[in-house]
């Protein structure tokens with residue numbers, strides 16, 4: 442008996458707005474002027490926030506910082522596809538998504554200045570950023586599972602990078618999500634690198650989206666520099682999750698235009714020509730062209746927006762720098778009840794500080 446094909450699978454690619462700002466009218470989401478302006482405002486705010494953070498780091502006013510330059514469409518488009526009551530699990534490059542989610546910028550700056558207290562600016566359903574790669578995926582699948590058991594009309598959205606798909610936590614989370622049909626969407630910002638490791642050297646899969654198929658649910662690859670495609674695909678996945686359709690994996694195909702963090706030098710492992718090619722696909726520029734064609738954008742509009750956003754950023758930095766951290770807080774919120782070994786460390790540090798002050 443000859444071998445028979447028992448399975449055929451495919452992965453879709455979605456783009457609505459091309460790099461020149463041309464829109465596919467059949468796929469264009471019906472968004473009013475106010476919503477389009479909200480998208481653009483947040484993309485510009487995210488870019489200016491990022492630029493300021495890099496400057497602060499260079500001036501010694503911030504610790505190591507990972508730029509989100511180039512990720513504007515995937516972060517803003519996806520957050521605005523969520524409902525406020527949906528669970529939100531960001532990873533460490535998620536500054537724009539956090540801003541769009543309504544987290545005050547002063548807390549985001551404070552966090553990267555090394556102040557643990559910044560997390561007190563967060564409350565469920567907004568989680569803290571996950572620094573350990575992939576760990577947040579299990580948390581998101583868990584809360585989604587709980588929401589399903591409690592019959593709540595909510596979904597969980599969890600973000601991570603391409604490198605995260607090589608972690609065990611990712612595969613365990615995907616497997617549970619598929620088996621229990623949890624209302625979770627996996628949002629992978631494939632920016633082509635995990636620090637210095639290019640995507641091709643990290644996995645032999647042609648796409649990251651196809652990994653979902655192995656776990657029994659849909660995966661789609663979306664142009665991650667196209668805010669309209671990101672919004673549409675993410676909204677569809679969230680609606681499906683909330684209505685009992687189970688999980689979806691979305692691969693936002695994008696590029697990290699900056700360094701991995703301020704401790705990294707990408708010229709050591711990638712060609713400048715590659716970066717220049719990706720700059721032509723700039724997510725903010727193409728959306729601006731789209732808005733200009735719609736008669737929404739003008740140079741005056743841009744100038745006012747930049748002024749408004751820059752003022753907000755300066756105010757947030759001022760507030761972040763004026764804050765005096767409460768040292769004990771970095772011990773206080775690790776466990777609900779502080780274990781004795783942690784208490785010992787805290788007491789030791791506090792008496793060290795007291796002694797220093799007395800000197």
Ligand SMILES: Cc1ncc(C[n+]2csc(CCOP(=O)(O)OP(=O)(O)O)c2C)c(N)n1
Nearest residue numbers: 534572573574602603604605632634635636
């Ligand atoms: C469990 C774990 N292992 C290693 C690291 C060190 N580390 C920080 S970022 C990173 C690469 C992450 O790449 P990716 O998931 O593609 O996200 P990107 O930084 O490209 O946005 C690594 C290995 C970590 N933070 N956590």
